[in-house]
Amino acid sequence: MNPYIQYMYSYPHKTAYGPLMGVYLKDYADRLSDSENSLYFHIPFCKNKCGYCNLFSVVGQDEAFMEKYVDAMERQVEQLLEVLPEDTRYMELTLGGGTPLLLSEKQLERIFFMAEKRMGFHGEDGHTIVETSPGQTTKEKLYLLKEHHVTRVSMGVQSFHEEELKTINRSHTAEQVERAMDWIRQVGFSCVNLDLIYGIPGQTRKSLVQSVERALQWEPEELFVYPLYIREGTYLSRKAVKKPEDMYEMYLYIREYLKEKGYTPYSMRRFVKNGNVSNLGSCGFGNTVSVGCGGRSYIGNLHFCTPFGVKQSDCMEILQQYIIQQDYLTIRHGYLLSKEEQKRRYVIKNILFGGGLSEEEYKDEFLGDVMTDFPMLQEWVMKNYAYRNQGKIMLTETGFSLSDYLGPMIT
Numbered sequence: 001m002n003p004y005i006q007y008m009y010s011y012p013h014k015t016a017y018g019p020l021m022g023v024y025l026k027d028y029a030d031r032l033s034d035s036e037n038s039l040y041f042h043i044p045f046c047k048n049k050c051g052y053c054n055l056f057s058v059v060g061q062d063e064a065f066m067e068k069y070v071d072a073m074e075r076q077v078e079q080l081l082e083v084l085p086e087d088t089r090y091m092e093l094t095l096g097g098g099t100p101l102l103l104s105e106k107q108l109e110r111i112f113f114m115a116e117k118r119m120g121f122h123g124e125d126g127h128t129i130v131e132t133s134p135g136q137t138t139k140e141k142l143y144l145l146k147e148h149h150v151t152r153v154s155m156g157v158q159s160f161h162e163e164e165l166k167t168i169n170r171s172h173t174a175e176q177v178e179r180a181m182d183w184i185r186q187v188g189f190s191c192v193n194l195d196l197i198y199g200i201p202g203q204t205r206k207s208l209v210q211s212v213e214r215a216l217q218w219e220p221e222e223l224f225v226y227p228l229y230i231r232e233g234t235y236l237s238r239k240a241v242k243k244p245e246d247m248y249e250m251y252l253y254i255r256e257y258l259k260e261k262g263y264t265p266y267s268m269r270r271f272v273k274n275g276n277v278s279n280l281g282s283c284g285f286g287n288t289v290s291v292g293c294g295g296r297s298y299i300g301n302l303h304f305c306t307p308f309g310v311k312q313s314d315c316m317e318i319l320q321q322y323i324i325q326q327d328y329l330t331i332r333h334g335y336l337l338s339k340e341e342q343k344r345r346y347v348i349k350n351i352l353f354g355g356g357l358s359e360e361e362y363k364d365e366f367l368g369d370v371m372t373d374f375p376m377l378q379e380w381v382m383k384n385y386a387y388r389n390q391g392k393i394m395l396t397e398t399g400f401s402l403s404d405y406l407g408p409m410i411t
Helices: 063-083 105-118 139-147 162-167 174-187 205-216 235-239 247-260 312-324 339-351 359-366 376-382 397-401 403-410
Strands: 018-024 037-043 092-097 127-132 152-158 191-198 222-227 263-265 270-273 287-291 297-299 302-304 330-336 386-389 392-395
Touching (some): 018 302, 063 287, 063 312, 105 139, 139 174, 152 174, 191 247, 205 247, 222 247, 247 397, 339 359, 339 403, 376 392, 376 403, 397 403
Parallel strands (some): 037 092, 037 287, 092 127, 191 222
Antiparallel strands (some): 018 330, 222 270, 287 297, 302 330
């Protein structure tokens, strides 16, 4: 059995999106009224392309090019305001990428102005997340984030060993991580997350534990521990590298190690310091409005974004088209979910996470029995991958560790 089939964090996968005809945002915008909404700004710029990365991003762009991109985002925001309901409210704002802190301070201020003054996001009352990288984290930009009420800073560290970082084509050093973390703690944010990777070619259990120990010195509120996936079109796929054979055993060890250190698993990847999964709500019904090229929007059963690319030439072509685009309200690329697919999305969004899947909520929403609609859940219970507890279907410890094996079964 291969424990690592596919990372299932949503449904449908972005590669399932395709051309749409006759779909207009104005026909779906009313679904944002009186709903739980999130606002996302995609910044598709990086200093270099990480060896495993198949996200939508480009490298080597100067400040002038990024300025043109921010100009295009402003045009998109102004058009969105023409069709979004006046009572649209956002509970969460995320700046993702890419590396958002590659933008200049002035450009970052423009992004926050769009979110706060134009889109109406209230940082004092909501949750604001910003992704960063060690080499692009400066004290000045962190203070700017603090001024805009950023609550969570997430930094990709991946490893504290220089050879492992070189193997996966990361451009930062462990020294840069430590300097960035000094500044992050000095400025002060309520939640700091660090990302680590296991399964790096040449990595051992000992070197992985050492990286985790180094990360824990900073007492981050969250840790994400990702398995290394080598996807088509990436740097590592061209290198034909070989991952450690004991990759799954590495994960099991680190999972127990983090639990002993006081970190509660919220999923296969997410560990929260002194966490409590009993207060987690359900997910899968919220909407997301995305601004920028490469960010995905979810409004009811309509999922959409700009076309997807991995190669730099493809990404640049898509990005340049976005910059000169005149109409951001006609949806040309996306996916319309059927009722059956909405059921599947709901199950995936809940069963793989700590809060579990509510049988009653599923019945209320879809007028059916989830165990009947998805008989593999009963099979999981029989195999001790899952269990039923007070009206919820929850994964066992074994089930959580096999999330990337179990999740694709639902699709």
